[in-house]
Every structure is written in structure tokens, then in C-alpha cells.
Amino acid sequence: MAASSTDPTQQLNDYIRTMHDQGILDDNFDQLLALRREQNPRFINELISMFTNDAEAYIAEITNALSLTEVDFSTIISKLHQLKGSTSGIGGHRMYQACCELRVAADDGDKDRCDELFLRVKEEFNTLKQCLDSISQMRSNIISNGTRSRRRRPL
């Protein structure tokens, strides 16, 4: 029997599929979902929270480095490396691509291009954050509903 569109788990699955279609998430997010069977039910939510907190800190540090009279490209590259790593791990495809472009500009020491591309990184982060927050919320609702989540295992 086909799942109802009001079924929370089906809604979550559909939402994740849409995020894939839009390029916001990629296969690496699937890998997290595959891992979660081995962990506690809130593992994905905790990881999302960890990622967004760290990403915000990296973005703040890059913002500061770009605002200096003598732009600190070394710090930008270093923080971008960590941001790219965590973004790829969480499966944030579009944000990862934006970080790659910014890395090129930072390697070139091009402040104007860095400013422009960093705006895009922040936009993609906001998009990804909203996406991940929605996933977290949907999963929290499913987990807290308990009985319904045992009938159809959530992603």
C-alpha cells in the first residue's frame, strides 16, 4: 500500500530527494544516513548541529581575515580547508562548490574576487543550514512520535 503524503517519514524522504535534485545535498549525506543505523537515533541531528556551529565559526574567522587592511589569505585558506572538509562530509554539494571557487581566489590573493565569492559561500551556507535544520526538525518530530517511527523507519 502506497505511503500517504502526510506520512512524516515519507515527507522527510521526499524532502531529502528534493534537496538532492536541487544539488544542495549529495551522496555524502546518504553515507551519513547509512551510518546512522549504527548510532543513536539523534546522531544525525547532533552531527548537523556540530557542522552548523563549526561552519559559522569558520565563516566568522574568514570574515575577519578578509576585513583586515592586509588581508590574511593564509588564515582564509586554512579555515576554508576545514570548512570544505566538513561541508563535503555533511554532503553540502553546492556549498562545497562555492568553497572551491573561493579557494582559487584566495590562492590567487585576489581580494575583490574573494569578497564576491565569499558572499556566495555564505548564501549557500544559509541555504544548506535551512535544509539541514528542516531535516533535523522532521527527524525530531518522527523520533518523538515514537510508535509511528517504529512502523516506518525514518531516514
Add this chain to the structure above:
Amino acid sequence: MAPTLPSSDQASDQDNWDNGRLARKRQLLIEIVLRNRLTALVVDGDTTCRVLEQLLLRSYGVQTQGVDNGRDAVALIASGVKFDLIIIDMILPVLNGLEATRQIRDMGVHCKMLGVTICSGESERQVFLAAGVDVFIEKPLDPEHLVPILRELDGQ
């Protein structure tokens, strides 16, 4: 009528969306059973990456320890703690991954070292291999790369 609960060991029909991508990922996660208790050190300055790599290793039964900078990694190895596998990022706080790798190798440590990093070009790959890692893997660490290495370490 509510659908029946899928077996915890199998992907449900609901899970097998988009050409079974998720199901294939899960299959790789249960693909091997290690005969020996392997140990691994994960060296990564980013918390999310470090946690993910440790979780992936633990899903195969590998006992892991994590540090967030190269200096602590070198100090841990120098203290005599032994690992079957070291996973290390190239850019690290305090002491970078290249130098940490060199120092670990200079101590006579011959265990398998994986350089798992964000790659920006072939030159970076060559530099990391020259520093002493055995394998260069572009982040994120995935089962497709990890499973054959674990099998080798386990003597399978």
C-alpha cells in the same frame, strides 16, 4: 493499513530510492567482519570530519582515538601508543599534517597511514605521499576506499 516494519538488517523499499543509492551505501557498511581488533588514530582539526571518520571506523569495529592537531598526534605516537592505522589531514592546527607525518615516520612507525584531505591538485597529493602517507584519499573518507584497506590490515 500501516506498512510492516522492515528488518533492521535490510533496506526497506522506502529506503531504496534513487537507484538504490542508499542501499548500496548500507551494504558497504555491513560488508566486512573484522577478525582482529584493529586500532586507528584520526588526526583532523575539524570536529565534524574527525567525528565522521571515527564513526565510520567504529562501524567496522575499529577502536579509534582522535586528536585535533599534528603536535598532539606526534606526542601520542612518541608516548608509545601503537595503532594499526593513522588517518591524517594535510592542514592541521599547531603542526601541519605533512610535518606530523614526517615526524611519525622518523620515529620508525611503519603502520598504514592514510592522508585524507581536501585535494587541490596533483602536487598536493605527491607532497603528502612524499611526506610518508601510504595512500592519499580525497575527503570525505568513504567505505569504498576504507574497506579494502581494513581487509588488508585484518589479513583477509
